[in-house]
Amino acid sequence: MELTVLGCNSALPTSQRNPSAQILTVSGRTFLIDCGEGTQFQIRKMHINFMRIDYIFISHTHGDHVFGLIGLLSTMSLLNRTTPLTIFCNSKLEELLRPQLTYFIDNLSFKLNFHHLRYDKPEVILNIKGVKVSSVPLRHRLPTCGFVFCEQEKEPNIKKQAIYKYGLTIADIVSIKGGRPYYDVDGTEVPREELVMSSQPVKSYAYISDTAFLPEIVAHIGGVSLLYHEATFAEDNAMLAKKTLHSTAIQAATIARLAGAGKLLIGHYSSRYKETDILEQEAQSVFPDTTAVFDGFKIMF
């Protein structure tokens, strides 16, 4: 998996930080998560081919997470995209976008699907070759979902020695890969570890923004390889975080610790923090492997 942060600020953009948007690539697929104003420019600057984005995930319909959609869709159509595109979002967003799509785009060049999210319980919203995506309801000022992206269990590779030793046929290999036992010419079951290589552990990514501190989500992101959790405020504004249903850096780190995350990224900073060191330090006091992201931040995991 590879994650690229296109924008990491909260509602009021600064000259250094764009509003929320991220690109995640999994098993050769390119996903866009949130789409604040200017996302299409950020994608270009990062040299990402945005025509490869087939799925867009919108956590909630605050402007700083959606104002870039109409421009991006418009550009895709001007470039004569033909591959269908699916947006996972609140039904209200479709209602607001439809008149704009009709007016601003002459004959949308591709099929645009809207998948309306539910906010009462988690659900698997996408299950395609190589990756499964689930939604996780969050607690914010309007219906909001986080998203968990899981690589699918890969088929194990067969050991070359076993192929020669037992004279495995294609049918045998398919059967073993499918998890079935294999018996040698004497009818003895061959131990599985002699036949297949240990497969790489599957990776996962959880995007949790925007939300109040919500330990209930831990059940749905337990053991995640990489967690992005919003950290709009430092402790100096803990009351404001509570009031606006946002999280502090320490709360983000607490979720990461409870979930046993492999690594934590924080973002969605209030523009009052010119530098993000204080947020990173506070989070690290609870969860040492924390990084405060910036526009253009990239990580492979």
Added chain:
Amino acid sequence: MELTVLGCNSALPTSQRNPSAQILTVSGRTFLIDCGEGTQFQIRKMHINFMRIDYIFISHTHGDHVFGLIGLLSTMSLLNRTTPLTIFCNSKLEELLRPQLTYFIDNLSFKLNFHHLRYDKPEVILNIKGVKVSSVPLRHRLPTCGFVFCEQEKEPNIKKQAIYKYGLTIADIVSIKGGRPYYDVDGTEVPREELVMSSQPVKSYAYISDTAFLPEIVAHIGGVSLLYHEATFAEDNAMLAKKTLHSTAIQAATIARLAGAGKLLIGHYSSRYKETDILEQEAQSVFPDTTAVFDGFKIMF
């Protein structure tokens, strides 16, 4: 007058060029002309105080001229702007913006007025202290207006020597500034040039985008100090310019020559032109004092 170009590209943005937007300051007023996606970020990067923008002029409702409006208005409200704001635009834009304003902005903090443009003939759309703004209908694929900004004739300054020589009172000075004759103690009219300094010529700026070649506009922009005219294409794509109702660099320069403009700026480039030298050179072959603008271009005139 001072002009700052925030974006100079046409519909398909590049990594170097943002969509259309300009800031014009006249007599201490700050005007925004067109508002493509990302305009609020460009304004911040240029260190312009966007809370001082009281009037926005939208030439037409193609996305690359308007997609930045909702984000800008949203940010102004988040920053608790209270000064009223007026947008000059097509009535359709208000119709498209209203549901977004209602949904995305909790209690817009300022009064937002829409002035609907007419497209059948030029009209004075704003006449305030120091500046008068007129619309000029253009020819494009949907209703489009250019804008002409004229400084108002300034009151002349009184010569210090005259004040001492004739013992002018405040009342005398107001009277002379108002254009009335002044008589000395003998009842002889004092020649005006002895009383007032020659006033600076009034400056004007015309913004002409987007449009097919339209010599009819020359009557409305004659003698303009600075002309910005779209030049989407070079001669290599003259047929495409004709088909899409855009102008070539040579056509832009022809308008500047016919209008007797003081200086020509060209912009709104097709993204096929990575460099704009060819457009500038073609325009200069007809109108030597031409500059191809770029994002961040600034000129005082």
